[in-house]
Amino acid sequence: xxxxxxxxxxxxxxxxxxxxxxxxxxxxxxxxxxxxxxxxxxxxxxxxxxxxxxxxxxxxxxxxxxxxxxxxxxxxxxxxxxxxxxxxxxxxxxxxxxxxxxxxxxxxxxxxxxxxxxxxxxxxxxxxxxxxxxxxxxxxxxxxxxxxxxxxxxxxxxxxxxxxxxxxxxxxxxxxxxxxxxxxxxxxxxxxxxxxxxxxxxxxxxxxxxxxxxxxxxxxxxxxxxxxxxxxxxxxxxxxxxxxxxxxxxxxxxxxxxxxxxxxxxxxxxxxxxxxxxxxxxxxxxxxxxxxxxxxxxxxxxxxxxxxxxxxxxxxxxxxxxxxxxxxxxxxxxxxxxxxxxxxxxxxxxxxxxxxxxxxxxxxxxxxxxxxxxxxxxxxxxxxxxxxxxxxxxxxxxxxxxxxxxxxxxxxxxxxxxxxxx
Numbered sequence: 001x002x003x004x005x006x007x008x009x010x011x012x013x014x015x016x017x018x019x020x021x022x023x024x025x026x027x028x029x030x031x032x033x034x035x036x037x038x039x040x041x042x043x044x045x046x047x048x049x050x051x052x053x054x055x056x057x058x059x060x061x062x063x064x065x066x067x068x069x070x071x072x073x074x075x076x077x078x079x080x081x082x083x084x085x086x087x088x089x090x091x092x093x094x095x096x097x098x099x100x101x102x103x104x105x106x107x108x109x110x111x112x113x114x115x116x117x118x119x120x121x122x123x124x125x126x127x128x129x130x131x132x133x134x135x136x137x138x139x140x141x142x143x144x145x146x147x148x149x150x151x152x153x154x155x156x157x158x159x160x161x162x163x164x165x166x167x168x169x170x171x172x173x174x175x176x177x178x179x180x181x182x183x184x185x186x187x188x189x190x191x192x193x194x195x196x197x198x199x200x201x202x203x204x205x206x207x208x209x210x211x212x213x214x215x216x217x218x219x220x221x222x223x224x225x226x227x228x229x230x231x232x233x234x235x236x237x238x239x240x241x242x243x244x245x246x247x248x249x250x251x252x253x254x255x256x257x258x259x260x261x262x263x264x265x266x267x268x269x270x271x272x273x274x275x276x277x278x279x280x281x282x283x284x285x286x287x288x289x290x291x292x293x294x295x296x297x298x299x300x301x302x303x304x305x306x307x308x309x310x311x312x313x314x315x316x317x318x319x320x321x322x323x324x325x326x327x328x329x330x331x332x333x334x335x336x337x338x339x340x341x342x343x344x345x346x347x348x349x350x351x352x353x354x355x356x357x358x359x360x361x362x363x364x365x366x367x368x369x370x371x372x373x374x375x376x377x378x379x380x381x382x383x384x385x386x387x388x389x390x391x392x393x394x395x396x397x398x399x400x401x402x403x404x405x406x407x408x409x410x411x412x413x414x415x416x417x418x419x420x421x422x
Contacts, residue, residue, distance in 0.1 A: 008033050009404055010145065010158040012137050014041035015174075016390060017376025017397035018164030019120060024401025026127040030159075030408065034129060035147060036174065037136035042117045043173040044166065048349075048390070049113020055091065055098060056084040056106045056394075057387040067388045069255060071381040074357050078395040084387075087394060094119040105387050137165070139182050160371045160404045164397065167351035167377040168193035177351070179378065188366060189356045195348035196382040197254050197389075199246025200267075200339040208315050213242040215308045221272035222249055223334070226256040227263045235275050240308065244339065251349065252384050258342055258352075270334040273309050282329040295322065303332070312337075350389055352382040363403025364396060371407065375400035 009025050011018045014036035026032040034041070048054075057064060065072045065079060082090075084106055088098045096116045097109045108116055125131075135147040135154070144155040168177030180190045216239050223233040238247030250257075253269070260267035274282060282303065290298040296310040313322060316335055321327040345351055355374050359366055364379065366372040375396040383389055 007031060007159050008156075009408075010035060010156070010161045011164060012036075012145075012161065013164035013166060013174075013376070013378075014038070014131065014133075015164060015166055015376060015393065016042070016045050017393040017400075018162065019124065020394050020397030021162045021164060021373075021375050021401035021404070022124055022129050023127070024398055025162075025404050026124065026129050028405040030405070032129045033132060033158075034124075035132045035135040035137065037134065038174045039133050041121060041131065041133070042113075044170055044175060045117060045390075046113050047170070047173060049111075049116075052111045053108050053113040053116065054105050054385070054387045054390065055108070056087045056391045058084050058100045058104045058106055064388075064391075067383045067386075068381055068392065069383075071357065075381060075392060075395070077362070078399040079391065082391075082395040082398045084391070087391065090394075091116060094123065103386075137179065137182070140186065158371075160373070160408055162373045162375055162397075162400050162404060163378060164374070164376045164400075165378050167354060168345055169195065169348040169351045171346050175351075175377070180354070183355065186369070188368065189359050191353040191356055191380045193345060193351045193353035194258060195254075195342045195345040196258070196352045197251040197349035197385050198258075198345075198347065199241060199250060199343040200244050200254075200257060200261075201341045201343065202244035202337065202339060204240075204242075204244070205315060208311055209240075209242045212240045212308050212311055215240045216247070217271075217273075217308060219275065220249070221275040222253060223270040223272070224253050224256055224260070224267065227259050232256065243343065245337075246343065248385060254342070254384070255352065255382055257339055261339065261341060267339045269337045269339065271312070271337055273305060273312070273332050273335060274303060277303070279329055279333045282332055283326055286325040286329055305332075349385060350377060350382060352380070354378045354380040356380055363406070364400045365403055365407065373400040373403055 009030050009032050011022045011032060011034040014034050018034060022032050022034050065076050068075050088106060091098050094116060098106050099109055100106055135149050137145060138148045139146045141155060144157050147154045165179045166175030169175055177193050183190055216237055218237040221233055221235040223231055225231045234249060234252050236249035238245050238249040257267045285302040288302060299305040299310050312335060316337060317331055321331055355378055357380060360374060361367060364374050376393040379396060381392060383392060
């Protein structure tokens with residue numbers, strides 16, 4: 001191991017991207033030190049795994065790649081190099097068996113993040129990686145990185161640096177996005193942070209939110225026409241909240257919803273409350289005699305709509321539509337729901353924005369800062385939940401880590417050639 005501070009490779013950020021980068025560099029024989037502001041590593045990784053550790057997705061690669069939207073082609077080499085099969089092999093070598101769920105998502109057998117993280121950290125430490133917790137990166141001074149620590153400010157020089165500082169969601173877990181200010185002072189372009197995989201505000205009436213906040217809508221189809229006039233539809237579930245809507249089905253559309261709101265001031269979803277029934281069948285059931293039953297009772301008994309569905313119809317439709325069977329049937333199959341704004345970024349699962357890809361090369365090294373690399377969510381990409389976020393963090397960590405190794409070896413080769421020429 002190299003002991004000279006100038007030979008140390010620093011990883012700033014102990015999340016999945018940083019740890020994966022550390023693994024690549026340490027296994028190549030370089031001394032690696034990981035720095036993080038939090039008291040322990042992988043905080044966001046652990047919290048994300050509480051509802052089931054979704055490591056990746058097993059769908060065909062071209063479909064998988066498309067989840068990364070406009071940055072799909074940029075990320076494709078990394079995603080292909082460390083794809084779902086490689087992630088499963090990597091986890092298996094840590095003693096964690098995985099399986100592919102019915103949705104195509106890949107999980108550890110026990111569905112937990114903690115055993116995987118423990119095994120990972122144990123192996124990294126066995127490979128010589130050293131961890132410096134409660135070390136928050138606060139800037140650069142005379143080519144040295146400055147860290148705020150419990151003992152005060154510490155300055156350090158490194159052979160190469162991989163920044164894996166995350167985005168700007170879930171600040172309590174360390175991803176506060178404040179590093180962007182430091183990058184700006186170093187004249188490194190970043191794109192503004194925006195919430196991704198988030199909920200959205202709806203102007204519910206007091207009655208509706210008091211009565212139905214916390215109620216899930218299951219087996220509903222959502223359609224949205226985006227700013228490019230493309231229409232996307234997906235069936236799943238989401239949850240009514242006091243402020244609006246959130247949940248997996250909303251998250252799947254969050255980037256397009258956010259862009260539509262930015263362009264038009266609001267976004268309108270079309271909800272199919274009965275995706276298993278045709279509009280003609282709905283009209284037929286609505287037209288059957290209901291006797292003395294209320295409309296809500298009739299909707300429940302003939303169509304199987306729940307109280308929350310009936311309340312949504314009353315919340316969003318004028319009386320004239322509700323009293324017209326044909327118009328009501330059309331609305332049941334395409335109920336307009338207007339979304340006003342995203343929930344705050346700190347409540348989002350992830351964030352868009354970060355270091356612009358124009359600033360980095362194919363190894364994610366900053367063009368203006370040779371030896372400075374970036375990985376994970378601090379790069380300007382976004383993806384839906386379902387294993388895609390973690391996959392890209394792993395993959396960019398691998399690329400950046402291998403990029404450091406190649407860059408350092410090339411430098412050593414150049415130095416060796418110069419010495420031989422003397």
